[in-house]
Every structure is written in C-alpha cells, then in structure tokens.
Amino acid sequence: MNFNLSQIPDRHLKPRTSGITMVMDKGLSVQEAKNFLSVAHPHVDIVKLGFGTSFVTPNLEEKLEVYRSFDIPVYFGGTLFEAFLIRNQFEDYIAVCKNFGIEYMEVSDGSITIPHTEKCGYIEKLTKHGIVLSEVGSKDAAHIIPPYKWIELMRAELDAGSSYVIAEAREAGNVGIYRGSGEVREGLVQEILTQIPGERILWEAPQKAQQLYFIELLGSNVNLGNIAPMEVLPLETMRLGLRGDTFHLFLDKEAVQ
C-alpha cells in the first residue's frame, strides 16, 4: 500500500483461496491486458475470457502469455464449454485447453439442459486435467431454481470435484442470484449460506450495488466475479472501506472520534 492508514481490514494476500476477485476479459488486446495487469495484478486472482470471445480473439496465445507472466490463471467462459458440449466435442474442449495451456475450466449449464449427474460427470473428468469451477443457475430468467435445489446442486458439484461453485449472474448481473432489475435475491443467498461454505462460492457481481451487498454480508474477503477490468481497483477500495459505500463498515466505533 502507498501509505499508512490505521484500521484497514485484513485482506488476504495472493495467492489466496478466499477473497478472490475474478475478472471478465471480454476481448482485451495484448497491450490492454498488459496495461490492465500493470496496475491491477495484486488485486486479480483469476481471469475469465468471457463467453466465446476466445474463439474470435487474434493473438490469443500472446495474451495468455501476458496473464501467465503475472501468474494469473485464465479460463474459458462456461458458454464456450457448453458450445463444445452441445456439438459433441467434449474431447476437443480438453484438447483445446491443453493446447493453450489452460489449467482452469468452467463447467456450466446456463444455455443447455443436461441431467445433473451428467454435469457432475464432466466435473469429475475435468478434475483430471485441471482445476474446475462449476456454475449453478440458468441464464434463462424465466427458469427459476428454488433455494433447496441451488443447495443440492452446489453440494453435488463440490462433491464431484469443483474447487468453487459460481453463482450465475451473466455479464449484466440480471439473472440467477439477481432479479431482472439487478437486485439481489437475498433470501436465496442467505439460505444457500446456511448449507454451503461461503469460501467455496464465487458470487458473480458485475454491478457495484451487488458487490456492496456481498461485502456487507460476508466481509472484505468475499469471492466476487465478473468484475470489469476497470472496476478492479474501485472494488478493492470498497473491500477496504475506502469508498463512500463501505466507509464505516470496518471502523472500530470506539477507536475513532
């Protein structure tokens, strides 16, 4: 940090297993990725190449090399996994990951419907090739999953080998754990937390009010995802109580004036 301030909440340091910030890169150029990491690298734990953007990105290997040079793991968005799967190209997916040196993989069913045991089978298979994140929650706003079902799905996926379960929000933050308006389904979130350890959940929270909700609920070291590159530093200040919204959250009322 650039200067001393008392009463800054303890923030886990990298490499950390909770307090993770996952960033969505939806098409940065090599130089933009370099610029971004030069200022954000201490605060970024993992980068997702959003949906199918990796298919149409020139110089992809060079960009992956940039992330590698900062020791930041990268994975392909779940939509790409599903695109391979629905085309019966699951083995190709593994080959592509290997080919690009991708060691993190997301298993999701946001756009396709597959029996859950089959989904868990993919998780299990992919754990032989890398670290697996799996996503729960449909991208389809009309398809609501009741809380007990979220818990059941998350538990089974963690048991199958997922390192983290991702609570779906889409890039815009308006499905899954959120209402169409972006508002958090608070009852859902709190019920999930009665059964699933918070450190194993990665909450997609692209909107500022969503990030604030989770920091207020779970503290500085909550896992947050789908953060835009230019929002990483603002989020970090929110985690530390150095933004208006969380200014008083971590202060010891007695120690200050």
Place this chain on the structure above:
Amino acid sequence: MNFNLSQIPDRHLKPRTSGITMVMDKGLSVQEAKNFLSVAHPHVDIVKLGFGTSFVTPNLEEKLEVYRSFDIPVYFGGTLFEAFLIRNQFEDYIAVCKNFGIEYMEVSDGSITIPHTEKCGYIEKLTKHGIVLSEVGSKDAAHIIPPYKWIELMRAELDAGSSYVIAEAREAGNVGIYRGSGEVREGLVQEILTQIPGERILWEAPQKAQQLYFIELLGSNVNLGNIAPMEVLPLETMRLGLRGDTFHLFLDKEAVQ
C-alpha cells in the same frame, strides 16, 4: 479462428458488403486506436469519428494513419457534416475530407431541417468525392417519422447515390428506430424491410438487446453500427452463436444432442 467448432454460421469475410460492423470512435488516442485494432481489426469494417470529436482531437492525422494501416475506412459523424452545412461551409467540408484523406462521407439531417431534394443533392455531389452513407431519422425524439416516409426517404437517398442508408439511433440508442427506452420500433423496422433491401441498411444498434434483435431478425450478417470499440468482440460472438443470447440460434436441432 483459434480452434474448430462445428455449426458456426457462415460469416462473410472482409472486405464484405454486408455483415458490416461500424464502430463509433468518440475520442480514442493514437495508441488506444492501435490497441483496439490489434485485437478487433478482422471484425471492424468501418469507423465513424463520432459527432464533432474530430474537431478537438490532437494527433488526428496520426490516428487516421493507424486506421489506414489496417485498411479500415473512416468517416466524420453526420453531426459534423451538418455543422459545416448550417454555417454555409459545404465546400469547406469537402476540402477538409480531401485534406485528411477521408473517402467516406455521411450526409444526415439529424439536427437540421433541409428539404429532402436538397439533402439528396448533397448525396449526389459527394458521390463525386467518395463513398456516401446517408442517415435517416431525426435525433429529436418528439419528431416521429411514419414508416411509409422512412421508406420514401431511404429509397430516394439510395437512388441519389448512397451506398448505405443508416437508420439513426444516436450514440445512446434511444431515438429514431428505437423508443426512448431503447426498445426497437419493431413494426417500423419490419415495414422498412418489405421495401428496402436489408443489405443496404446500416442499423445503429449501440445496446446489446438491439444488436440481438437484429441478429435474430436478419441473421449473422446484418449490418450494425454505433458499436463501442470494446463491444466489437462480444458482438462478433453474438453473430456466431457463441454468447448466451444467440446460443441456440444457429444450431441444427437434429445434428446436436
């Protein structure tokens, strides 16, 4: 493309006359234009320097050189054409374009009112100096043009020599072919398409839901404009069915599971 996926819709390759992506540059620096093109160049057909930004942009020639090096034509936003026109500086406009090596020109009447035969006269004159795009639809939300009139105007402008007619949306996507909320005026769009060939229309569609509407209606190779630089790759994945919203659009239901 970086790997093989079956059932990707046929996307016209550059140089193409339909399936165009027009990007609005509203003030990129030289280095930002380089960064942007290094990753987006295969997916960008033409760049507009939004409204009057070219008036206040330092190093404009150097930026134009960057676009030229990627063989991407550039034009000044229609508002600038109108700014010259209302000041009785039409000849100066031609001189400025020549001076900067600008070979595409937009003729519009979004902020000014001119008789339509006069507008068509400008289109005709400018075709002697370059490729003309002309825009239909007022920037004034209170001034609604009925569908038959849109068709009449578009047809006359194509006859006068426009290569494409642009359906106005403004940077924000909330006038012209859209309601104030950004919602598409579907009846208008569909009526226009009964009379004007879709390949000759460039739909301004800055919002994601607007892009989705036109891809669903007209397919991968619809012409879309006013795309923000950082949205070019996300749009390209939407055109290819590699984003949640269009995931199923191009899949052969029989060939997949």
Place this chain on the structure above:
Amino acid sequence: MNFNLSQIPDRHLKPRTSGITMVMDKGLSVQEAKNFLSVAHPHVDIVKLGFGTSFVTPNLEEKLEVYRSFDIPVYFGGTLFEAFLIRNQFEDYIAVCKNFGIEYMEVSDGSITIPHTEKCGYIEKLTKHGIVLSEVGSKDAAHIIPPYKWIELMRAELDAGSSYVIAEAREAGNVGIYRGSGEVREGLVQEILTQIPGERILWEAPQKAQQLYFIELLGSNVNLGNIAPMEVLPLETMRLGLRGDTFHLFLDKEAVQ
C-alpha cells in the same frame, strides 16, 4: 483545432480559472494515463484520484509523474481525506500529500459528520500547504440539505480559503445536487447561483444529461467534474456545440441559413 468552423463559442484556454474539466481517474495504469492525456490534455484541467484508489494503485509515483509532465494538477478524492481524518491522522494526510508532491487538496464531509467551523478550520490549515477545493453535499441520499444551507456552507468555505467549492454528485451522479434518478435539483442549483459566483463552483456531472443541463444554463465555460476519462472529448464537443444536444445552442440564428 483541426479545421475552421465559424461560430464556435469562445472557449477559455488553459490555464483557465473557469471552464474547467475535472476528470476522475479511478485506477488508470501508467500507460493508460499516458494514452488518455496524449489525446485529452488540452481539455483536462485537473484530475482527481477517485475515493481511496490511490491507496491500492501500484506505480502511483510514476503515474503522478505522467500527469506532472502534462502540467495537470492531481488531488486525492475527498473520501481519502475523510479516511485520514476519522482515524485522527490529519497530519499524516498533509505528509502524504507533500511526499507525493500533491499540491491540490480536497476537504469534504460526504461520509463523516464534523461541525462546519471545524471543516473550515481544515480548509484554512490546508491553504498553507496548497490549493484547496472543498465539497458541499452529503453522499447520503437520505440527508437533504436545504438550499439556504448550501449557500451558507459554500460561502463560509470560500471565505475560509477554498479556491472552488465542489457540488457533490458521487461517481454515479445520484446524490447531492441530483435526485436518485440522476435528475438535477434545478431549484437548488438556481438558488445557489443567486448567491455564489458560478465561476467558483465545480459541478460534479458524471452523466451526459447533467453536463448538458449545466452547459445550457451557464454556457461553454462552466466548471464540470467527475468526468470519466473517455468522456472528455465528447464533453468538449458538447461545450462547443458540435454534438446533437447543443448543436443549436451557440448559433447566431441570423447568420445561418
């Protein structure tokens, strides 16, 4: 300017004391700051490092050097001042500013409550160390300050030595002089202007409609703040009547067609 257009409103040139554009940098990297300034430097008067971002920004000194090389003063957001203050580290704040060569300072009470004479005391003390800007208006939407009180506070802060009083809006533009919807509290603004000289007020106006309101009310050379880096050139065209919204604002009706 890159070409000649008649009837462009007189825009004060830098260094200027009114017509100021204040930009919020909420975490640019060194290279991004260079890119930004290479195209925006003639149009930027002062840069704020938003809220506490300077605490978590690597290479902060190097970035400050970039701003210095363009002769653009930088200051820490008021939230950081308050973070030092509430921790009884006011003297540390002065030392940190000195240490980083920061000569502009913001005194605010957006997140904390302090007696106003005490706030004016801080303003007075800091004028011995640099140029002071002070902010009026709570970040708390529920805490409405009546117009006469805004005037009283602003007058006292100018008397205490503030070079400018900043009318609070937050990064999002939805508190202080704005309603939750972002709409301007017009009665408030106009009443303030009956008593406080407009040239001494810096209006935070992150949203385009807010910028438009103030340009329509106070002209090209109004002081505007919390402008995003990529919005500097669009704002400059709005100040000059080269964007749809202000196209007719500065035209002499008789001189044009």
